[in-house]
Amino acid sequence: xxxFDAASSEPLHPQARExxxxxxxVGWADPARLYGQARRAHLLLEQxxxxxxxxxxxxxxxxxxxxxxxxxxxxxxxxxxxGRRRAGRHLVVSAVEHSSVLxxxxxxxxxxxxxxxxxxxxxxRVDPATFAAAVARPDTALACLQTANHEVGxxxxxxxxxxxxREHGVPLLVDAAQTAGRVPVPAGxxxxxxxxxxxxxxxxxxxxVVRKGTRFRSFLPEDERERRRVPGFENVPAIVAxxxxxxxxxxxxxxxxxxxxxxVDRIRRTVPGIVPDxxxxxxxxxxxxxxxxxxxxxxDGEALLTELxxxxxxxSSGSSCTASTLRPSHVLEAxxxxxxxxxxxxxxxxxxxxxxxxxxxxxxxxxRRIRQDAGVT
Amino acid sequence: MTExxxxxxxxxxxxxxCPIPIIMLAEQINAVPLNAVVAVLADDPxxxxxxxxxxxxxxxxHVGSYELPGGGWAIHVRRNY
Numbered sequence: 001x002x003x004f005d006a007a008s009s010e011p012l013h014p015q016a017r018e019x020x021x022x023x024x025x026v027g028w029a030d031p032a033r034l035y036g037q038a039r040r041a042h043l044l045l046e047q048x049x050x051x052x053x054x055x056x057x058x059x060x061x062x063x064x065x066x067x068x069x070x071x072x073x074x075x076x077x078x079x080x081x082x083g084r085r086r087a088g089r090h091l092v093v094s095a096v097e098h099s100s101v102l103x104x105x106x107x108x109x110x111x112x113x114x115x116x117x118x119x120x121x122x123x124x125r126v127d128p129a130t131f132a133a134a135v136a137r138p139d140t141a142l143a144c145l146q147t148a149n150h151e152v153g154x155x156x157x158x159x160x161x162x163x164x165x166r167e168h169g170v171p172l173l174v175d176a177a178q179t180a181g182r183v184p185v186p187a188g189x190x191x192x193x194x195x196x197x198x199x200x201x202x203x204x205x206x207x208x209v210v211r212k213g214t215r216f217r218s219f220l221p222e223d224e225r226e227r228r229r230v231p232g233f234e235n236v237p238a239i240v241a242x243x244x245x246x247x248x249x250x251x252x253x254x255x256x257x258x259x260x261x262x263x264v265d266r267i268r269r270t271v272p273g274i275v276p277d278x279x280x281x282x283x284x285x286x287x288x289x290x291x292x293x294x295x296x297x298x299x300d301g302e303a304l305l306t307e308l309x310x311x312x313x314x315x316s317s318g319s320s321c322t323a324s325t326l327r328p329s330h331v332l333e334a335x336x337x338x339x340x341x342x343x344x345x346x347x348x349x350x351x352x353x354x355x356x357x358x359x360x361x362x363x364x365x366x367x368r369r370i371r372q373d374a375g376v377t
Numbered sequence: 378m379t380e381x382x383x384x385x386x387x388x389x390x391x392x393x394x395c396p397i398p399i400i401m402l403a404e405q406i407n408a409v410p411l412n413a414v415v416a417v418l419a420d421d422p423x424x425x426x427x428x429x430x431x432x433x434x435x436x437x438x439h440v441g442s443y444e445l446p447g448g449g450w451a452i453h454v455r456r457n458y
Contacts, residue, residue: 279434297403297431298399298400300395300396319423320394320422320423326422327423333426337430338431339426339430340395340423340427341396374396376400376403
């Protein structure tokens with residue numbers, strides 16, 4: 001089975017597995033207590049915090065661990081809005097943010113706040129000038145922009161957005177879930193979120209980084225853990241494994257991500273030549289190294305995923321028939337590209353050229369058969 | 378108020394999920410004269426997005442999408458070639 005769904009979850013890095021097994025034995029005690037086992041757990045937790053901070057370009061005391069990337073986003077968005085209540089209640093987000101950002105924005109709106117959603121062009125990229133104009137509104141409390149889109153890979157103009165935010169004194173939350181560990185985090189963020197299982201760590205660990213000087217106040221009941229930003233007992237062994245995975249992934253990133261990017265280029269270049277009526281989506285150059293998405297006209301996305309699974313390929317899709325909501329992906333809709341027949345290929349560490357070639361070998365016949373069965377001539 | 382050209386052909390794809398409305402449109406667009414309008418009636422939210430995207434890919438013109446009283450849209454497409 002070729003696993004091509006790294007954007008959903010990267011397989012556990014071998015060094016994370018090793019660290020996890022070791023930490024389960026020694027890192028189980030409550031790191032907030034004062035006896036030997038607790039001090040050991042505390043030490044492991046703080047070591048992991050220092051490593052993660054270093055890899056993300058932050059200070060250790062700015063880093064809090066959460067239960068997931070989604071929770072990091074929820075706490076980051078709502079906590080910053082809460083902390084900046086007196087500055088205003090306006091939130092700016094891009095239309096192609098992860099659903100965790102958009103759902104937090106909906107909650108803010110239901111709570112009486114206002115939200116402006118900045119649209120994107122055909123490649124899925126936010127126009128920096130439009131984003132800058134949106135954050136200029138005087139009561140803006142927070143702006144959110146992802147580093148790269150999770151469905152189409154397009155990189156967002158984070159540096160330009162950060163400059164505009166700085167000019168207007170607005171904190172910028174950057175969701176780095178798709179790029180953390182793969183490419184350096186762009187500078188200029190006030191709040192940074194990420195998810196360990198996207199970089200080869202275990203599930204159940206997210207990262208919320210709040211830059212010194214950013215007003216932040218948790219909207220949840222008081223809890224003394226994680227600098228009062230995240231409630232609940234930390235999963236120390238998983239956090240230790242997450243840090244080990246980030247260190248290992250970042251160390252091999254320059255070489256490995258360039259290799260994956262070349263494979264993505266091969267898919268991007270080859271697919272339009274071997275499959276008729278196909279649209280390769282997203283920015284061909286300014287993109288995450290491991291993601292490529294395309295839509296096949298007249299093809300049912302679910303049927304294509306099923307056929308690819310049968311042929312030994314695990315991929316994902318933004319087509320509505322593959323979503324529990326029966327609505328097409330909000331990302332593809334915002335871009336105005338085809339939402340049916342959609343396939344997202346996202347390459348994990350170690351994905352081989354042979355696997356990619358085999359994928360390109362079986363794809364045309366699968367698409368042809370599905371079209372034939374649907375009566376497309 | 379913009380004038381809505383009377384469609385030369387109406388394709389009823391109500392209740393049909395994408396890609397079926399698009400397949401029906403592709404099959405039948407050549408049945409109308411050049412510059413005539415085909416109306417696709419559809420209620421799958423994917424069709425609302427995908428018919429205009431199909432027009433862009435196939436160089437036909439998406440004239441407009443009009444809400445239907447019973448739900449869904451009449452999505453008007455002008456045959457360009």
